Amino acid sequence: MMKKINLNVNDKHYAIEVDIKESLLDVLRDRLHLTGVKQGCSVGECGACTVLIDGTPYNSCIYLAMWADGKKITTIEGIEKDGQLSKVQQAFVDEGAIQCGYCTPGLVMTTTALVESGKKYSDEEIKREISGHFCRCTGYQKIFNAVKKSLDE
Numbered sequence: 307m308m309k310k311i312n313l314n315v316n317d318k319h320y321a322i323e324v325d326i327k328e329s330l331l332d333v334l335r336d337r338l339h340l341t342g343v344k345q346g347c348s349v350g351e352c353g354a355c356t357v358l359i360d361g362t363p364y365n366s367c368i369y370l371a372m373w374a375d376g377k378k379i380t381t382i383e384g385i386e387k388d389g390q391l392s393k394v395q396q397a398f399v400d401e402g403a404i405q406c407g408y409c410t411p412g413l414v415m416t417t418t419a420l421v422e423s424g425k426k427y428s429d430e431e432i433k434r435e436i437s438g439h440f441c442r443c444t445g446y447q448k449i450f451n452a453v454k455k456s457l458d459e
Contacts, residue, residue, distance in 0.1 A: 313375070320338065326372055329367055334366060353409065354440075359374060359378070363415055401451040413436060416438075
């Protein structure tokens with residue numbers, strides 16, 4: 307069954323018809339060609355597909371596209387401005403928190419939400435907030451350092 311929805315993705319508006327069982331991840335990657343959103347586990351465990359929906363991080367692989375009707379969606383492609391990396395993206399570069407880069411977009415999106423919350427986070431809270439992301443390359447210390455740097459600036 308198909309349903310017509312309206313999406314606001316990275317401040318662009320789309321009227322699109324989706325299958326009611328279609329994931330937001332599939333719509334973003336296959337229909338809107340936003341390939342910065344990565345498909346990892348497809349069951350909401352790895353965090354590679356994390357996007358912000360109305361400012362809150364969600365795993366787009368288990369979020370139905372029809373649920374996003376009328377919501378503001380931000381992907382990794384939507385956080386740089388005028389060719390400049392966001393402060394979160396720059397912190398990941400500065401701290402060497404990127405190797406293969408597969409997990410990076412999801413981690414950057416979660417960190418962006420933490421920064422935008424304006425809240426102060428303890429080290430334990432930071433660890434808990436990024437615990438839904440799997441990285442097989444960097445280990446987590448450099449990622450933790452990048453998140454902490456983003457929050458401290």
